[in-house]
Amino acid sequence: MNWRPIAGIVLRQIYLMRGSPVRLFPMVTWVAIDIVLWGFITRYLNTVSGGGMDFVPTLLGGVLLWDFCTRIMQGVTTAFLEDVWSRNFLNLFASPLSISEYITGLVITSVVTSSIGVLIMLLLATGLFHLQFFSLGLPLLGFLTVLFVFGITLGIFASAIVLRLGPASEWLLWPLPALLSPFAAVFYPLSVLPHWMQWVAHALPPSYVFEGMRALLSGGSFPGMLLLQATLVAALELLLAAYFYGRVYRHAVRTGLLARYSAESAA
């Protein structure tokens, strides 16, 4: 891999932000709304529960971690969609840029953009609602890594779907995190889910992360096994997503889809 083409993909996103600062607005607004909304809900729940349970770390911590994962996914997907919207595929893929360099550029772009949102969430959650996010200690690093990898996986998978089905299929992507969230068990233990939903949940690394987080918050020991399982599932799914993207790209080159991509072609 060559660093220059990767830097090009990242630089393009920086230029877009600089040229249109209004792009920062949704990155800041939605995360702020999420934290404020869930912050007040947790505050209310703390009041009605009579102080028996502190909902701030479980609910607000869950919101923050799940948002971190979805921001990473949206960061990858949005950077990819910039090329769809500007009909730039021919210019991009007729250059020496390799697929792995392109994906790496999208991932770095996503880290930069999602970090802004997560930082704002963290500041609001800590400042307004006294969330002690780092009280989870070292396992937090593991949880964040798993969610980061899964966010990238979703982003690569979603980009492959758009590449395969055409620009109009972007509307299938935005609800994807919401569709997965009931299975990810962000706000409740896996045991409350019906049996078939638990099976689906086991295929999603975030479900292990949130189970581990709740175990830690309820005074349990370091959830090493959950973290290991989550890491293995996340790594496997990342490899599968990269393989899927490669297949879709080769199909697009073989069928002429890549060359004709500027046309609206969602099936």
Added chain:
Amino acid sequence: MTTSRTPIESDRPALRARHLRKMYGAVTAVDDISFTVNSGEIVGLLGPNGAGKTTTINMVLGVLAATSGRVEIDGIDIARQRARALARTNFAAVYAALPGNLTVAENLRFFGLLYGIAPLRRRVEQLLHEFDLLHLRHTKCGLLSSGEQTRAALAKALLNRPQLLLLDEPMASLDPSAAQTIRAKIKALAAQDHCGILWTSHNMNEVEAVCDRVLFLSHGKALLEGNPRTLPREHGSATLEDLFIRVAREPLAAGAANP
């Protein structure tokens, strides 16, 4: 990457396409065509709409896989060493405008990084100057006139000093004066930098003025090849345009007339 060329490299044809074929199911878009573009040569790829010109260009650029056949850019097989081959080529096409939400200078820096150009800043300044884009450097490409967009696309196409340049209707949006200036630049590029150029156009006067050789395609087949100034007479037509019309309307008859 280096942007200079070694003598050994310039001895090889800039482009060699061998037995290229592209099929979409039962439809044959390009049917077993072979041709070369030598260093310093401008070859016109001509033919009516749907003849297979853009399909051929897309296969050369590696964005469309050939069903069979082989493409070598400066002796490098694009199917085996895609990045190396594409580092030596570039293109401009009316249907592949630069991203409209980036300025001219930003686009050149962005693509300069994709092509691994160093030192990039100097090369960008040079191209902005060469294509009279200095006053438009901070203008978003989407706000440029079509002629200015063409100049910006050509500047991008020359970023890496390509050994092979593919130009798909490059003058389509330029006024006659701007077109003449750009034509002169491209001819100089072929003569001085020994860049091989594959040029498609429907403007036969332009083709006669610019191209050293032309290749007529129709229904995916290569029917005629030769010097654009002598080819019409050789095939009983008064002008290149007459020959074009004849090939477009009666491709098989024109093919049969080929001595």
